[in-house]
Amino acid sequence: MGCRKRAPASELLRIVAVGDGAGGFSLRPDPIRRLPGRGANMHPDPACFAQAVRRRAFGRALRITGVIDHGALAEHTDAPTSTSGQPDRARDR
Known part of the structure:
Protein backbone atom coordinates (compact mmCIF):
# COMPACT_ATOMS: atom_id res chain seq x y z
CA MET A 1 0.00 0.00 0.00
CA GLY A 2 2.79 2.45 0.84
CA HIS A 43 5.11 -4.28 3.99
CA PRO A 44 5.87 -4.32 7.74
CA ASP A 45 8.50 -1.64 7.18
CA PRO A 46 8.66 1.88 8.67
CA ALA A 47 9.47 3.40 5.27
CA CYS A 48 6.45 1.76 3.65
CA PHE A 49 4.26 2.92 6.55
CA ALA A 50 5.50 6.51 6.28
CA GLN A 51 4.90 6.53 2.55
CA ALA A 52 1.34 5.22 3.00
CA VAL A 53 0.58 7.96 5.55
CA ARG A 54 2.07 10.64 3.32
CA ARG A 55 -0.01 9.46 0.35
CA ARG A 56 -3.14 9.07 2.55
CA ALA A 57 -3.46 5.54 1.23
CA PHE A 58 -5.14 4.03 4.31
CA GLY A 59 -8.42 5.87 3.83
CA ARG A 60 -8.67 4.89 0.17
CA ALA A 61 -7.62 1.27 0.63
CA LEU A 62 -9.93 0.67 3.59
CA ARG A 63 -12.74 2.84 2.17
CA ILE A 64 -13.10 4.97 5.27
CA THR A 65 -13.51 8.68 5.86
CA GLY A 66 -12.84 10.61 9.01
CA VAL A 67 -9.98 10.89 11.44
CA ILE A 68 -7.54 7.99 11.28
CA ASP A 69 -5.29 7.17 14.25
CA HIS A 70 -2.03 5.55 13.11
CA GLY A 71 -0.55 5.10 16.61
CA ALA A 72 -0.95 1.32 17.10
CA LEU A 73 0.22 0.61 13.57
CA ALA A 74 3.25 2.90 13.97
CA GLU A 75 4.20 1.01 17.15
CA HIS A 76 3.90 -2.31 15.35
CA THR A 77 6.13 -1.19 12.46
CA ASP A 78 8.54 0.64 14.83
CA ALA A 79 8.01 3.89 12.94
CA PRO A 80 8.82 7.00 14.98
CA THR A 81 5.74 9.17 15.55
CA SER A 82 5.20 12.72 16.67
CA THR A 83 2.73 13.68 19.40
CA SER A 84 -0.07 13.99 16.81
CA GLY A 85 0.18 10.28 15.93
CA GLN A 86 1.66 11.09 12.53
CA PRO A 87 5.06 9.74 11.43
CA ASP A 88 7.98 11.96 12.33
CA ARG A 89 8.75 13.96 9.17
CA ALA A 90 12.26 14.92 10.34
CA ARG A 91 13.30 11.28 10.01
CA ASP A 92 12.40 11.26 6.30
CA ARG A 93 14.59 14.25 5.42
Missing part, protein backbone atom coordinates in the same frame (compact mmCIF):
# COMPACT_ATOMS: atom_id res chain seq x y z
CA CYS A 3 5.49 1.53 -1.65
CA ARG A 4 2.99 -0.08 -4.04
CA LYS A 5 5.31 -3.03 -4.71
CA ARG A 6 3.90 -6.52 -5.06
CA ALA A 7 4.82 -9.32 -2.68
CA PRO A 8 3.34 -12.63 -1.52
CA ALA A 9 0.66 -12.25 1.16
CA SER A 10 2.88 -14.10 3.64
CA GLU A 11 5.39 -11.21 3.49
CA LEU A 12 2.78 -8.47 4.00
CA LEU A 13 1.05 -7.15 7.11
CA ARG A 14 -2.75 -7.02 7.04
CA ILE A 15 -4.28 -3.85 8.47
CA VAL A 16 -7.89 -3.26 9.53
CA ALA A 17 -9.69 -0.11 10.68
CA VAL A 18 -11.62 -0.24 13.94
CA GLY A 19 -14.23 2.47 14.51
CA ASP A 20 -14.29 4.39 17.79
CA GLY A 21 -17.99 5.27 17.61
CA ALA A 22 -17.38 9.00 17.20
CA GLY A 23 -16.54 8.99 13.49
CA GLY A 24 -12.84 8.27 13.96
CA PHE A 25 -10.93 5.11 13.15
CA SER A 26 -7.91 3.37 14.61
CA LEU A 27 -5.65 1.25 12.41
CA ARG A 28 -4.81 -2.14 13.88
CA PRO A 29 -2.21 -4.61 12.64
CA ASP A 30 -3.63 -8.07 11.96
CA PRO A 31 -0.59 -10.38 11.66
CA ILE A 32 -2.67 -13.57 11.97
CA ARG A 33 -5.20 -12.32 9.37
CA ARG A 34 -8.30 -13.08 11.46
CA LEU A 35 -9.83 -9.71 12.44
CA PRO A 36 -13.20 -8.97 10.83
CA GLY A 37 -13.72 -6.23 8.28
CA ARG A 38 -12.09 -4.92 5.18
CA GLY A 39 -8.34 -5.26 5.24
CA ALA A 40 -5.40 -3.78 3.37
CA ASN A 41 -1.85 -5.08 3.05
CA MET A 42 1.51 -3.36 3.31
Whole structure:
Protein backbone atom coordinates (compact mmCIF):
# COMPACT_ATOMS: atom_id res chain seq x y z
CA MET A 1 0.00 0.00 0.00
CA GLY A 2 2.79 2.45 0.84
CA CYS A 3 5.49 1.53 -1.65
CA ARG A 4 2.99 -0.08 -4.04
CA LYS A 5 5.31 -3.03 -4.71
CA ARG A 6 3.90 -6.52 -5.06
CA ALA A 7 4.82 -9.32 -2.68
CA PRO A 8 3.34 -12.63 -1.52
CA ALA A 9 0.66 -12.25 1.16
CA SER A 10 2.88 -14.10 3.64
CA GLU A 11 5.39 -11.21 3.49
CA LEU A 12 2.78 -8.47 4.00
CA LEU A 13 1.05 -7.15 7.11
CA ARG A 14 -2.75 -7.02 7.04
CA ILE A 15 -4.28 -3.85 8.47
CA VAL A 16 -7.89 -3.26 9.53
CA ALA A 17 -9.69 -0.11 10.68
CA VAL A 18 -11.62 -0.24 13.94
CA GLY A 19 -14.23 2.47 14.51
CA ASP A 20 -14.29 4.39 17.79
CA GLY A 21 -17.99 5.27 17.61
CA ALA A 22 -17.38 9.00 17.20
CA GLY A 23 -16.54 8.99 13.49
CA GLY A 24 -12.84 8.27 13.96
CA PHE A 25 -10.93 5.11 13.15
CA SER A 26 -7.91 3.37 14.61
CA LEU A 27 -5.65 1.25 12.41
CA ARG A 28 -4.81 -2.14 13.88
CA PRO A 29 -2.21 -4.61 12.64
CA ASP A 30 -3.63 -8.07 11.96
CA PRO A 31 -0.59 -10.38 11.66
CA ILE A 32 -2.67 -13.57 11.97
CA ARG A 33 -5.20 -12.32 9.37
CA ARG A 34 -8.30 -13.08 11.46
CA LEU A 35 -9.83 -9.71 12.44
CA PRO A 36 -13.20 -8.97 10.83
CA GLY A 37 -13.72 -6.23 8.28
CA ARG A 38 -12.09 -4.92 5.18
CA GLY A 39 -8.34 -5.26 5.24
CA ALA A 40 -5.40 -3.78 3.37
CA ASN A 41 -1.85 -5.08 3.05
CA MET A 42 1.51 -3.36 3.31
CA HIS A 43 5.11 -4.28 3.99
CA PRO A 44 5.87 -4.32 7.74
CA ASP A 45 8.50 -1.64 7.18
CA PRO A 46 8.66 1.88 8.67
CA ALA A 47 9.47 3.40 5.27
CA CYS A 48 6.45 1.76 3.65
CA PHE A 49 4.26 2.92 6.55
CA ALA A 50 5.50 6.51 6.28
CA GLN A 51 4.90 6.53 2.55
CA ALA A 52 1.34 5.22 3.00
CA VAL A 53 0.58 7.96 5.55
CA ARG A 54 2.07 10.64 3.32
CA ARG A 55 -0.01 9.46 0.35
CA ARG A 56 -3.14 9.07 2.55
CA ALA A 57 -3.46 5.54 1.23
CA PHE A 58 -5.14 4.03 4.31
CA GLY A 59 -8.42 5.87 3.83
CA ARG A 60 -8.67 4.89 0.17
CA ALA A 61 -7.62 1.27 0.63
CA LEU A 62 -9.93 0.67 3.59
CA ARG A 63 -12.74 2.84 2.17
CA ILE A 64 -13.10 4.97 5.27
CA THR A 65 -13.51 8.68 5.86
CA GLY A 66 -12.84 10.61 9.01
CA VAL A 67 -9.98 10.89 11.44
CA ILE A 68 -7.54 7.99 11.28
CA ASP A 69 -5.29 7.17 14.25
CA HIS A 70 -2.03 5.55 13.11
CA GLY A 71 -0.55 5.10 16.61
CA ALA A 72 -0.95 1.32 17.10
CA LEU A 73 0.22 0.61 13.57
CA ALA A 74 3.25 2.90 13.97
CA GLU A 75 4.20 1.01 17.15
CA HIS A 76 3.90 -2.31 15.35
CA THR A 77 6.13 -1.19 12.46
CA ASP A 78 8.54 0.64 14.83
CA ALA A 79 8.01 3.89 12.94
CA PRO A 80 8.82 7.00 14.98
CA THR A 81 5.74 9.17 15.55
CA SER A 82 5.20 12.72 16.67
CA THR A 83 2.73 13.68 19.40
CA SER A 84 -0.07 13.99 16.81
CA GLY A 85 0.18 10.28 15.93
CA GLN A 86 1.66 11.09 12.53
CA PRO A 87 5.06 9.74 11.43
CA ASP A 88 7.98 11.96 12.33
CA ARG A 89 8.75 13.96 9.17
CA ALA A 90 12.26 14.92 10.34
CA ARG A 91 13.30 11.28 10.01
CA ASP A 92 12.40 11.26 6.30
CA ARG A 93 14.59 14.25 5.42
